Amino acid sequence: MKHHPTTFKTSEILELLWAYQGVIGIRPFSEGNREFLDVLFGASRKLAVALKRTPIPQNINRNDIATLIGLIDEQAVTNHTQISPRILDLVDKLKERLSEADSKPTIQGSLSELSTDYSRITAIFGPASGLGDQITFFQFFSALKNHCPDAEIIVYSLYPDIWKKLIPGVKEIEFRGEPMRPFEDMAKVTSEEEYQQSELVFYADFESFDLHKKLVPPKPNRDVLELAMGRWKVSMNEQNSPWYKVKVFNALTYRNNYSYVDALSGDLLGVKLHNALWKPVVDYQNNTDTKSTFKVFLNTFSSKELPYTPEHWAQLVLEIKKKAPRGVVLELIVFPGLDKLTQDYVAGILKHMKTYNPEMQAKVLAHPDGSEVNPQNAIDAILSQVADFDCCITLDTFTAHLLPLFGLPTFVIAYKENYEFWVPSPWTFYVTLKTVESHLPELMGNVIQTMRKVQPGNEAMQKVVAAGEYAKADCFDENAVQNIVGTLNSLLQNIDKEFPYLWQARQWLFKWSQLAAADRSDPVDSGGLYPFLFAWTSSEFYKLLYLLCSTKKEKKKSAKARKAPQRSSV
Amino acid sequence: MDLSEHTLIELTDVVMRFKHCVEMGDVGTLHSLLVSDSQLNLNGRFLSREEFLERAETWVQEYQRPNLRFDSIEDCEVNDSKGFISQTVQANWIDTESWEENTKHGLITFELIKPDPMEPWKVTGLTIAAVPSSIMQVLGMGKGQNFGFLPTQLSSVEGEGDVYRFKV
Structure with a gap:
């Protein structure tokens, strides 16, 4: 059994510092997330302390390290946009001196489907992902949990208490102020059994930092993924393979981050979340009545x-x-x-x-x-x-x-x-x-x-919604297009002329019949029509119909249904 | 598939052929779309097929780059041998005399028949009605109006959005 040393090298600390300072320097910070900016300052100071304590490589000038630590100490809300570029320049310079050729070659290509037998999944959400970005990964994370129902799941997040709410049963560790904590924990191996344990590590962030290469310690049965939402990219190393594989999803059906997450689920889990792209924890159900506020x-x-x-x-x-x-x-x-x-x-x-x-x-x-x-x-x-x-x-x-x-x-x-x-x-x-x-x-x-x-939407409305949802969830072929045309046409024959956004429906009736006519004279792969489906089901008219056709439940029942999952004990 | 949506899609195809004739200045094909005794109405004036096509010949000479943008189906009624379809349209063209680009909004309505299932659809009635410019002004006033109490953009944010990427 090999133990990865828990003392981090200067190069590893610099990689993390580069990530945190990149966020401080580039991401906008207003009053709205001043508190998170403080978290990033705190992490940088912790990394500065680690730099002081770690052995300094021979080709690094100690004065540069001292300057770097001084700049980090000096950084504050009032000057962070000026100080951060100076820190990044210095970190770049130091990283260059420490640069080692990648031990394994990186190739572009298709990814393998993940195992269903992991005993443990460790998820780390990095500092460049805002809370909204993290939540966007929910669709993938949730599918991953279903893919590996027996795995213990540990999540490291800078935003406390989010994943326990979204995926009951996960163990959530907040690592504010402890930027090295996830990597320290992964480096600790206490037994041969733990060393051989089948495990997946995924590092999810907005930017691509290649931390899967630089900071995640290798183990024989450890698969490592790095997901970069802002680049629609995934990097992978399986079971200490001699390759790093990377794939960039440039040709997504919809140019949307949820589409990237859907593509990830298709490639890595063999399951598409379907073209619905998005699934809630709890469905919408009307819970108002005419008397309530x-x-x-x-x-x-x-x-x-x-x-x-x-x-x-x-x-x-x-x-x-x-x-x-x-x-x-x-x-x-x-x-x-x-x-x-x-x-x-x-x-x-x-x-x-x-x-x-x-x-x-x-x-x-x-x-x-x-x-x-x-x-x-x-x-x-x-x-x-x-x-x-x-x-x-x-x-x-x-x-x-x-x-x-x-x-x-x-x-x-x-x-x-x-x-x-x-x-x-x-x-x-x-x-x-x-x-x-x-x-x-x-x-x-x-x-x-x-x-x-x-009263819920009438039958004609429900048919329009059913046609849209069928196309999104199951099968979007020529029949689905014609079904949309037919149901929408029937609805518009008898709809209240004051129905909001009716003009959108009239436009879409023309658009769908034009698409159907075009497809008939020159058939195309139905995938090419998905963006139209996405736009149609995103229209205000369609969404109002959807809400109307969901207006069925009684208040008490639906309010209970919408309640968030209880805090899970871990 | 229900007969009505099948027919609606075919009618849309006729509309697209009409658009093609206008945009390409193809008066010959336009002639073939209209039955000989078709009822043609241009902004309230009834025209015979010959009068209508004669005007079409003149438009082709006087106007360049005509474009019809059909936006929405306002009304339609279809069965297996008869069709009625009314569509909003935005027409653009360049006037060769004034050398100005013009835009008009309107409604184009087709009445069609299909005497035999194997034959193509024919136009028996065509109504082209432009929305008067005075009405366009009135319609434009109440739509999408800002009262000016909120700022609509920020110089420091415009162009950045949520997309921020590092140099790598």
Whole structure:
């Protein structure tokens, strides 16, 4: 049995430092995630301490290491964008001196399907992945758990308490302030049995850092994956194979991160999540009735520069209220963020709300145990109350990815049309900064109206939704296209002429019949038509029909169904 | 497959052939699409097939780069031998005299028959109705309006989005 040394080499520490400083230097940080910026500073300082303690290679100048440590100590919120490039330049220079030829060649090519017999799966989510990016991997992670039902699963995350909620039974280790912890733990081998244990390690991040080559210690039965969402890339080494294999998914059906995750599941697990791309933990079920208040969960923060003042939000809510159906009482629950700055910002929103909407109920989200929201309990605070919310408005991508998984209709304000990040959920609606004013109040009015309908969609509506969902989930062939044309045509013959976004349906009836006519005269592979299916099922008209056709359940039952899974004991 | 969607797809194909004739200036094929006693209405004026085709010849001479963009099906009624389909359209062309590019929005409605299952569809009625520009102005006013109380973009964020990548 061989023991990997637990003392990290300077080159390994520099690799990690490069990753953390890259995030600090390149990722935008506003008030919305100042707290996470502190986490990254803390990790860098821990790496600086490790550099001080580790043996320094002969070809490295000790003064360079001292300069590096000095820069890390100096780094703060006020200067991080200036200091980080200097650190990265110095780390680059040092890495160059330490560069060793890769011990194994890397080849581009197809990947092997993963074993179903792993005794352990270790997942590490790196610092470049935002919480929203992490949640995007849920679809793959969930399929992986089904692929290896007997494996013990350990997850290392910088965001506390997320994976236990999404995948009950996993052991979750928060490694804030301990950047080397996952790699230290993997290097510890206490018995021959553990050394021979069949194991999968996957390192998932937004960027590709090649840490699978540089920091994951090799073992005879250890398969290692590195997933880089921002590059739609996967790297792999199986059972200490002499090759590193890499594949970049350039030709995805939809240019969307969920499509990348779907492709991963196809290649590595042999299961497509199908063209639905996205599956919730809990399905949407209508839980409002005509008497209840309509509870809106609002998250106004983002890692990027905040576009609005607290007063803007109060004005926007007023416009939404104007478009809400008559008799609907909106109640606002506002996410306070994780920093003093964000708490002050939210206090400003509530103050302006009193001016613009004196009668509107609005409060700050608190944990059900009465404590204020903090980094440790934020996910629990949100998910333990998700069943009580009727919808969410969010600027932040983490709630955009998280809350639809629990069946909550979510309105996302995107900074721009960066479709690759958009959640392909039937109950997630997008507007951009340019269209918020003109679209969001009306859209929300229409959705609230739809959610409050007691009668579900009629048969013709249900057939349109069934045709779309059939094509997404099972089989998208010529018959599926004709089925969409036929059901949509029948619906439009008798639909209420005031039905919202009817113009979209009329456009799509033409588009689908044009596609069917074209396919008849010059048949094409149905894969080429998937982007049209994606666009159709992403239209507001289709989504409203979908909600309407899901309006079947009684309030109590559905509220219970939407409740987040309980904290699992590990 | 239901007969109606089969027919609707065929009607769409006729519409696309009509579009092709207009865009290619192919008056001969346009002639073959219309039955001899077809009812043709251009912005309220009834025209015979010959009058309509004569006008079409003139348009071909006077207008360059005509383009019809069909947007949506406003109405349709189909069975195995008769069809009615009404579509919104945006027409663009370059006027060779003024050398300006023009755009008009309108509705084009086809009435069609298929006397025999083996024969192609024929146009028995065609209505081309442009939306008057005064109405377009009214329609445009209330749609997608910003009241200006929110900023719509940020100079520091525009162009960055969520995509950030490192030098590697």
